[in-house]
Amino acid sequence: xxxxxxxxxxxxxxxxxxxxxxxxxxxxxxxxxxxxxxxxxxxxxxxxxxxxxxxxxxxxxxxxxxxxxxxxxxxxxxxxxxxxxxxxxxxxxxxxxxxxxxxxxxxxxxxxxxxxxxxxxxxxxxxxxxxxxxxxxxxxxxxxxxxxxxxxxxxxxxxxxxxxxxxxxxxxxxxxxxxxxxxxxxxxxxxxxxxxxxxxxxxxxxxxxxxxxxxxxxxxxxxxxxxxxxxxxxxxxxxxxxxxxxxxxxxxxxxxxxxxxxxxxxxxxxxxxxxxxxxxxxxxxxxxxxxxxxxxxxxxxxxxxxxxxxxxxxxxxxxxxxxxxxxxxxxxxxxxxxxxxxxxxxxxxxxxxxxxxxxxxxxxxxxxxxxxxxxxxxxxxxxxxxxxxxxxxxxxxxxxxxxxxxxxxxxxxxxxxxxxxxxxxxxxxxxxxxxxxxxxxxxx
Amino acid sequence: xxxxxxxxxxxxxxxxxxxxxxxxxxxxxxxxxxxxxxxxxxxxxxxxxxxxxxxxxxxxxxxxxxxxxxxxxxxxxxxxxxxxxxxxxxxxxxxxxxxxxxxxxxxxxxxxxxxxxxxxxxxxxxxxxxxxxxxxxxxxxxxxxxxxxxxxxxxxxxxxxxxxxxxxxxxxxxxxxxxxxxxxxxxxxxxxxxxxxxxxxxxxxxxxxxxxxxxxxxxxxxxxxxxxxxxxxxxxxxxxxxxxxxxxxxxxxxxxxxxxxxxxxxxxxxxxxxxxxxxxxxxxxxxxxxxxxxxxxxxxxxxxxxxxxxxxxxxxxxxxxxxxxxxxxxxxxxxxxxxxxxxxxxxxxxxxxxxxxxxxxxxxxxxxxxxxxxxxxxxxxxxxxxxxxxxxxxxxxxxxxxxxxxxxxxxxxxxxxxxxxxxxxxxxxxxxxxxxxxxxxxxxxxxxxxxxxxxxxxxxxxxxxxxxxxxxxxxxxxxxxxxxxxxx
Numbered sequence: 001x002x003x004x005x006x007x008x009x010x011x012x013x014x015x016x017x018x019x020x021x022x023x024x025x026x027x028x029x030x031x032x033x034x035x036x037x038x039x040x041x042x043x044x045x046x047x048x049x050x051x052x053x054x055x056x057x058x059x060x061x062x063x064x065x066x067x068x069x070x071x072x073x074x075x076x077x078x079x080x081x082x083x084x085x086x087x088x089x090x091x092x093x094x095x096x097x098x099x100x101x102x103x104x105x106x107x108x109x110x111x112x113x114x115x116x117x118x119x120x121x122x123x124x125x126x127x128x129x130x131x132x133x134x135x136x137x138x139x140x141x142x143x144x145x146x147x148x149x150x151x152x153x154x155x156x157x158x159x160x161x162x163x164x165x166x167x168x169x170x171x172x173x174x175x176x177x178x179x180x181x182x183x184x185x186x187x188x189x190x191x192x193x194x195x196x197x198x199x200x201x202x203x204x205x206x207x208x209x210x211x212x213x214x215x216x217x218x219x220x221x222x223x224x225x226x227x228x229x230x231x232x233x234x235x236x237x238x239x240x241x242x243x244x245x246x247x248x249x250x251x252x253x254x255x256x257x258x259x260x261x262x263x264x265x266x267x268x269x270x271x272x273x274x275x276x277x278x279x280x281x282x283x284x285x286x287x288x289x290x291x292x293x294x295x296x297x298x299x300x301x302x303x304x305x306x307x308x309x310x311x312x313x314x315x316x317x318x319x320x321x322x323x324x325x326x327x328x329x330x331x332x333x334x335x336x337x338x339x340x341x342x343x344x345x346x347x348x349x350x351x352x353x354x355x356x357x358x359x360x361x362x363x364x365x366x367x368x369x370x371x372x373x374x375x376x377x378x379x380x381x382x383x384x385x386x387x388x389x390x391x392x393x394x395x396x397x398x399x400x401x402x403x404x405x406x407x408x409x410x411x412x413x414x415x416x417x418x419x420x421x422x423x424x425x426x427x428x429x430x431x432x433x434x435x436x437x438x439x440x441x442x443x444x
Numbered sequence: 445x446x447x448x449x450x451x452x453x454x455x456x457x458x459x460x461x462x463x464x465x466x467x468x469x470x471x472x473x474x475x476x477x478x479x480x481x482x483x484x485x486x487x488x489x490x491x492x493x494x495x496x497x498x499x500x501x502x503x504x505x506x507x508x509x510x511x512x513x514x515x516x517x518x519x520x521x522x523x524x525x526x527x528x529x530x531x532x533x534x535x536x537x538x539x540x541x542x543x544x545x546x547x548x549x550x551x552x553x554x555x556x557x558x559x560x561x562x563x564x565x566x567x568x569x570x571x572x573x574x575x576x577x578x579x580x581x582x583x584x585x586x587x588x589x590x591x592x593x594x595x596x597x598x599x600x601x602x603x604x605x606x607x608x609x610x611x612x613x614x615x616x617x618x619x620x621x622x623x624x625x626x627x628x629x630x631x632x633x634x635x636x637x638x639x640x641x642x643x644x645x646x647x648x649x650x651x652x653x654x655x656x657x658x659x660x661x662x663x664x665x666x667x668x669x670x671x672x673x674x675x676x677x678x679x680x681x682x683x684x685x686x687x688x689x690x691x692x693x694x695x696x697x698x699x700x701x702x703x704x705x706x707x708x709x710x711x712x713x714x715x716x717x718x719x720x721x722x723x724x725x726x727x728x729x730x731x732x733x734x735x736x737x738x739x740x741x742x743x744x745x746x747x748x749x750x751x752x753x754x755x756x757x758x759x760x761x762x763x764x765x766x767x768x769x770x771x772x773x774x775x776x777x778x779x780x781x782x783x784x785x786x787x788x789x790x791x792x793x794x795x796x797x798x799x800x801x802x803x804x805x806x807x808x809x810x811x812x813x814x815x816x817x818x819x820x821x822x823x824x825x826x827x828x829x830x831x832x833x834x835x836x837x838x839x840x841x842x843x844x845x846x847x848x849x850x851x852x853x854x855x856x857x858x859x860x861x862x863x864x865x866x867x868x869x870x871x872x873x874x875x876x877x878x879x880x881x882x883x884x885x886x887x888x889x890x891x892x893x894x895x896x897x898x899x900x901x902x903x904x905x906x907x908x909x910x911x912x913x914x915x916x917x918x919x920x921x922x923x924x925x926x927x928x929x930x931x932x
Contacts, residue, residue: 033678093513093518095729249492297929299922409553
């Protein structure tokens with residue numbers, strides 16, 4: 001096996017040094033009753049060429065492959081990924097390094113994360129971003145826990161029903177054994193969170209609002225912020241499509257205390273939902289309550305600029321059970337991918353790409369509207385929107401599927417009140433021809 | 445004194461500023477497609493002013509990250525014997541497997557019949573991990589080891605709740621992984637520390653004394669963080685089970701025992717694996733990892749949903765029942781990491797996985813034997829995949845474990861894990877993994893011997909190290925006292 005370098009002779013020599021007769025004897029401290037009986041039932045080893053062929057077979061089993069047009073976002077977005085990212089981020093020095101515990105030989109990772117923290121803070125209008133956590137869902141769950149830590153005595157949090165259903169499920173999993181209560185805020189007719197309930201909730205530690213929300217609707221974060229703060233709660237702005245902030249007023253500028261969400265859009269493939277990137281940022285005053293790793297700038301012995309992991313007294317390996325979180329990793333290379341993506345586009349590129357996404361989505365939205373579909377929510381949307389078709393859309397959906405076009409996501413599984421309605425996503429990767437084909441199918 | 449010449453120990457170090465210190469207004473490093481639709485406008489009140497981002501060309505960006513990469517050290521650069529982290533070689537074919545276009549493009553919310561390839565990988569990987577651990581039910585959702593621990597603790601809490609048993613404490617040995625207490629605390633369990641015995645392993649009496657009916661169970665790392673096998677594991681598990689508790693196995697050190705130990709036979713109920721350790725996926729400078737969780741048949745109904753199942757020739761997602769602890773990830777976990785581990789297991793097969801564990805233990809035992817005269821061993825027992833030395837002898841020369849680590853950097857090695865586990869003073873924890881050959885290990889031993897000699901003869905050389913890196917020792921106190929976490 002090419003990953004195992006030992007020759008038989010070397011094994012013999014090494015066993016002789018440690019005075020063992022065989023490899024089996026290395027495990028003399030293991031009682032028989034703990035031992036694995038027989039061989040592990042695994043398929044036989046494949047060589048590199050067989051494995052490649054096998055992966056091709058798996059790819060062929062995908063009815064919807066990379067050539068298909070998938071008009072679903074809902075937390076996982078199809079955007080173009082520049083070849084530079086693939087080329088550079090496969091460099092072994094970056095990819096095969098561990099957590100930068102020895103900063104002198106990990107300045108590449110550390111400066112890269114510091115740059116990621118900075119660009120993320122600027123994008124979200126926050127003072128400080130951490131080195132990332134697992135994904136958008138765990139980012140929101142951690143933000144709610146952080147809100148509870150900051151508020152100390154309070155025991156409730158509120159989450160908009162327009163937050164991604166999976167994010168809400170993860171928050172419930174995290175909170176289940178804690179005794180904290182999660183209250184949902186209803187969605188109004190226009191697709192935005194209805195804040196009326198806020199005033200009467202009382203004793204809420206944090207309120208989480210997603211924008212653009214699961215329905216693609218841009219929430220009025222600026223209008224919500226004073227209401228959340230009047231209720232004595234921290235304002236958590238959540239997102240699953242960070243590209244929107246190339247165009248939209250940042251959560252920080254709107255008054256959010258914590259901004260967190262999914263960063264997959266910034267240079268990562270959908271890859272069935274992972275590897276993902278939990279982006280997480282907050283105001284300075286809360287930094288010591290923040291979960292996750294942080295990289296800070298410092299100086300070396302000669303006064304030269306350098307970077308280290310810092311404020312680790314918040315973390316599990318120092319604080320043990322009193323830590324701000326149990327997280328002891330970050331999404332590493334994904335942070336570098338995201339900042340390389342942001343830096344490659346720059347301010348004008350990000351704005352242009354965001355505008356293009358919005359324009360394409362609006363084009364399909366008005367096309368479907370003209371074809372008789374009802375645009376369910378009246379508030380402005382970014383690159384996703386919900387429609388209700390006049391008749392049964394399923395036959396058209398099937399016909400489009402045969403042409404390898406996946407026409408949206410049916411919402412009944414997530415919201416019974418929206419059964420039969422479809423959530424569409426349009427990004428820069430879908431051309432006008434495909435959008436026209438969908439409209440034509442509805443018209444036919 | 446003549447010095448060992450190590451290939452790769454020194455090289456060109458180019459300067460490179462921060463991203464926003466370079467570039468120029470109007471540059472662009474990535475194409476934005478032209479528009480084929482009419483421009484739509486958003487209400488101005490919702491829009492931002494100009495974003496303060498750098499503007500760079502493609503060359504600017506490529507050189508930036510290439511230079512950054514050259515200040516870094518990975519397994520591809522050289523030996524990385526970081527204890528408890530299993531820095532084995534990351535096979536290149538796994539990267540290609542993860543990038544398989546149809547799998548990399550798969551949307552996680554497509555109907556099952558459209559994504560059979562992705563579901564097959566998940567289903568098969570679940571069954572492989574079940575085969576390797578002996579625990580039959582598996583979730584792939586946890587995105588890291590600590591995430592697996594948290595999921596395991598959620599299952600502990602759900603199981604106890606289902607039996608109407610109120611438990612408030614959890615036993616955590618001093619040789620367990622550092623994240624265990626925080627993971628348990630998130631589920632409302634107060635960690636009760638258990639001291640390991642004089643041989644570096646747990647004693648049955650300590651568990652007998654501590655385990656009671658207010659305790660949810662035990663979190664045990666086996667092999668433990670001293671690299672020793674907990675030989676009393678079955679008796680310990682029996683005591684915990686008799687008092688109505690569960691046994692959590694931290695499988696971070698699985699690389700020592702594949703095909704050799706059966707976790708289920710050891711009495712373990714719940715166990716997470718670190719695919720980025722045992723199953724060769726790259727650590728990426730901190731992530732992404734993957735921490736699948738394997739549980740006994742009895743606990744299967746508590747696992748997060750959905751999981752991949754097989755119905756005849758079709759694979760589908762099973763959405764679980766009302767006992768499930770719910771989701772812990774927005775989708776199916778770090779699937780691109782799962783794909784790499786899948787490719788690794790398919791490349792290795794059962795025989796080579798077992799051989800990998802044997803050779804990982806052989807390498808560690810060899811280092812332990814060869815260095816026992818150079819550095820004091822913390823515990824002189826047969827070690828598994830890693831061995832731990834103390835700083836007792838270094839102290840005589842007023843040299844610290846940190847100094848030795850920094851000197852190793854100058855010699856072209858990533859240092860071992862230091863100051864962990866906490867039970868050993870100035871611990872130096874070496875985990876070579878199976879992918880280092882004898883010649884490279886011999887050279888590493890020679891270098892460590894040289895450094896220990898230098899500690900006596902020229903300790904300043906160690907205290908000043910590293911000298912050959914991009915930066916010298918960094919002021920961590922300054923970083924923490926005056927946090928600068930965001931560029932201006």
